[in-house]
Amino acid sequence: MAEARAAEVDIVYLDYNATAPLRPEALDATLAALNSVGNASSMHHLGRDAAARVDAARRQLAGLLNCSTGEIIFTSGATEANNLALRAAYARSGALVTTAVEHPAILETARAVTEGEPDSLVLLPVDGDGAVDLEPLDGIFRERQVALVSVMLANNETGVLTDLTPIVKAAHEAGALVHTDATQYVGRLPVDLDVLDVDLLSLSAHKFGGPQGVGALFLRRGTSLPHRPLLVGGGHERGWRAGTLNVAGIAGLGAAAEAAGLKLQSESARVSDLRNALEVGLTARVPGCRINGAGAPRLPGVTSITFPGMPADAVLAAMPYVAASDGSACSSGAPTPSHVLLAMGRTRDDADSTVRFSLGYDTTRRDIERGVDAAAEAVAQVRSVLAATAEP
Structure with a gap:
């Protein structure tokens, strides 16, 4: 208890919603990885053992989200995942559409990438219960080219949920990509990415009982996006983020994802x-x-x-x-x-x-x-x- x-x-x-207690399964997996030595990029036996822990975590998270392991990019958390998604998507031509009630990791990133182009950022309003007003969407798509629509699945302050189905349909018909900050949703309600059909999704392990400081970005296979890594160097995670993988954190994330899904x-x-x-x-x-x-x-x-x-x-x-x-x-x-x-x-x-x-x-x-x-x-x-x- x-x-x-x-x-x-x-x-x-x-x-x-701030952070969940670490699940026992995540603690065990994290400690086991911490007690093992090896860089997941090394070719020797210990490196391969570390890589195996990372691969296992990808499978566990992919099982929770119903996606391919190749569509998962491990990050330091949802904030980094949100930054990667918005910065890469906005590199395409077009406006960025989000809502007035997004987490600061979305709103501040959106303002940063559209700096100097204030007309390129559109904020959808919400009603008195916090539900997103979708009425302006049709007009937005008619009047301008949109690069990305980013709408959270569940609000971090009120818990209010958003049905993304009409948003995804309208955005894709207009040639726009869809991203969702699912930080508060993953591990609490079912996510089926085949059904959800978003192009990008961000999550953080510590919201569903994994360790702090690790998360992931789902990037749907076939989505055409330029690499915009926040950290450059060794080209890890298919070029999306450089740096030695946080094997212990990733292992804990995977174990928490599997435990939550069960x-x-x-x-x-x-x-x-x-x-x-x-x-x-x-x-x-x-x-x-x-x-x-x-x-x-x-x-x-x-x-x-x-x-x-x-x-x-x-x-x-x-x-x-x-x-x-x-x-x-x-x-x-x-x-x-x-x-x-x-x-x-x-x-x-x-x-x-x-x-x-x-x-x-x-x-x-x-x-x-x-x-x-x-x-x-x-x-x-x-x-x-x-x-x-x-x-x-």
Whole structure:
């Protein structure tokens, strides 16, 4: 159970969207690779052993995604994979289309590659539940040539899902490529790349129980893209990234992918029930709180809850033994409110009063009970302090 992983302080871990606890299978595979010596590019026996671990991980990840091993490029994580995808695709002629609620790894990369050409970047809006508004797409494809459409499968802050089917169909008919940042989706819901039909997909191991610092880019065979590696040198990973392969991390990624795939349906259903219990418990205990994206399909283990007038940082500080988040972990400390919630029409005050709870494979019913108690008490404590300081 999640709380047993930190017995010293008995933490209730509800921050899987930031990083998931390392699965035992991934830990075993990572340690086994760390205890072995050998560069996966070396031709001697130890090098071949390291290469075999990498090959096994490719097969394991390909099994989870239903793709060919030759379509997988290992990276340092989804941020690098996103950069590779957008930089290579934008090297084709045309505009780059994405959404207003993407992760900063997409939005900042998109702004960087289109710098000096502001008209080449198009951001699709979302509705009040965070669902992408697809109505502008037809006009965009009629009015301009598009190089790439990049839309995330699941939002990292709200868990809101996007059905890519109409996007892929329209983009391909217009001659554009489609990329998806599937960082929060892979290992939590089924991915069948034969059905999904995107050209590129990014993922990160630590979101589904693998080690941090390793991920992958799926690049569909036959997709015509110029190499735009961020690191140049030895030409590893078919020229897409140079540098000695992170064999231990890759082995852990593969093991986590296989473990997640074996229990995908049962874990998704169980975690969905726990998320629902968390929301029911908090809405009953904290009148007036609101669930963001509740009207849209969402990931099974994610809930974004606004406690109006209660600063999220104060609520989190008042429940030190519950690990949750006030937004994207990659944006923590940022002086601006959540761009996702603002795009959904929330006020800055509401965005600053929102806590994200995210559950996963190791979350228990007891974790939820303790999380509800702690959050309700924390909100009451913050409310009391605010009321006291407001008195004349």
